[in-house]
Amino acid sequence: xxxxxxxxxxxxxxxxxxxxxxxxxxxxxxxxxxxxxxxxxxxxxxxxxxxxxxxxxxxxxxxxxxxxxxxxxxxxxxxxxxxxxxxxxxxxxxxxxxxxxxxxxxxxxxxxxxxxxxxxxxxxxxxxxxxxxxxxxxxxxxxxx
Amino acid sequence: xxxxxxxxxxxxxxxxxxxxxxxxxxxxxxxxxxxxxxxxxxxxxxxxxxxxxxxxxxxxxxxxxxxxxxxxxxxxxxxxxxxxxxxxxxxxxxxxxxxxxxxxxxxxxxxxxxxxxxxxxxxxxxxxxxxxxxxxxxxxxxxxxxxxx
Numbered sequence: 591x592x593x594x595x596x597x598x599x600x601x602x603x604x605x606x607x608x609x610x611x612x613x614x615x616x617x618x619x620x621x622x623x624x625x626x627x628x629x630x631x632x633x634x635x636x637x638x639x640x641x642x643x644x645x646x647x648x649x650x651x652x653x654x655x656x657x658x659x660x661x662x663x664x665x666x667x668x669x670x671x672x673x674x675x676x677x678x679x680x681x682x683x684x685x686x687x688x689x690x691x692x693x694x695x696x697x698x699x700x701x702x703x704x705x706x707x708x709x710x711x712x713x714x715x716x717x718x719x720x721x722x723x724x725x726x727x728x729x730x731x732x733x734x735x
Numbered sequence: 736x737x738x739x740x741x742x743x744x745x746x747x748x749x750x751x752x753x754x755x756x757x758x759x760x761x762x763x764x765x766x767x768x769x770x771x772x773x774x775x776x777x778x779x780x781x782x783x784x785x786x787x788x789x790x791x792x793x794x795x796x797x798x799x800x801x802x803x804x805x806x807x808x809x810x811x812x813x814x815x816x817x818x819x820x821x822x823x824x825x826x827x828x829x830x831x832x833x834x835x836x837x838x839x840x841x842x843x844x845x846x847x848x849x850x851x852x853x854x855x856x857x858x859x860x861x862x863x864x865x866x867x868x869x870x871x872x873x874x875x876x877x878x879x880x881x882x883x884x
Binding site for chain 2: 727
């Protein structure tokens with residue numbers, strides 16, 4: 591496989607362009623995941639604008655029309671829409687886990703079944719979030735790759 | 736496609752439960768009654784469809800909280816009894832009060848079984864997910880060990 595690395599001026603935005611036969615190939619997903627580690631999003635906390643790495647976000651939730659990023663201890667408000675953030679998360683360990691939430695699979699400590707047919711994910715900061723049944727197959731795929 | 740498969744699976748499950756309940760009702764309480772086969776099967780299909788329609792009570796624009804789910808589950812049980820009991824009575828699946836009580840109990844038991852089976856599947860799935868999570872964590876620790884060593 592041919593690999594081309596082009597050095598660009600600091601003022602230009604860095605990007606990774608992959609030309610592949612199948613975007614679901616493991617090596618493509620691996621590169622997407624590495625590149626995604628460098629993706630940042632803006633969040634507001636205490637009136638300050640903060641830049642957050644995708645890998646540091648535990649989950650993204652929309653509550654009553656307002657969006658929030660939840661990190662290990664801090665909560666940041668955001669102006670992003672759920673579908674916008676979902677598009678940003680393609681190829682990463684963040685996945686849609688319910689109607690209003692995107693969860694980072696890497697932060698899940700363990701999963702508990704529930705009588706409602708859904709799942710309760712216990713995160714490594716002790717928080718509990720709900721995973722809908724319809725999104726569990728995505729989580730299974732993400733964990734297995 | 737997966738959704739269609741899911742609902743078909745559910746349909747067959749509910750249909751089976753209704754058939755079994757009705758079979759036992761006829762066997763225990765009215766063994767001499769005769770039901771035309773096609774009509775009987777047709778009515779069972781209709782009862783199944785009506786039961787499936789009552790699931791609309793769970794429809795919500797937002798994710799249901801645990802409390803909301805329990806409320807709707809109780810409402811669903813009441814709705815099932817309110818809809819299925821008169822229909823089944825009208826079609827001769829039960830006749831007197833005792834029959835009705837038993838048929839109502841069958842409906843509740845079927846609903847309970849539905850949730851138990853659901854829970855069983857979730858339990859199995861959660862175990863598989865936890866195994867994957869453990870495996871990933873082990874691999875990460877090994878990777879870190881290799882990098883540090």
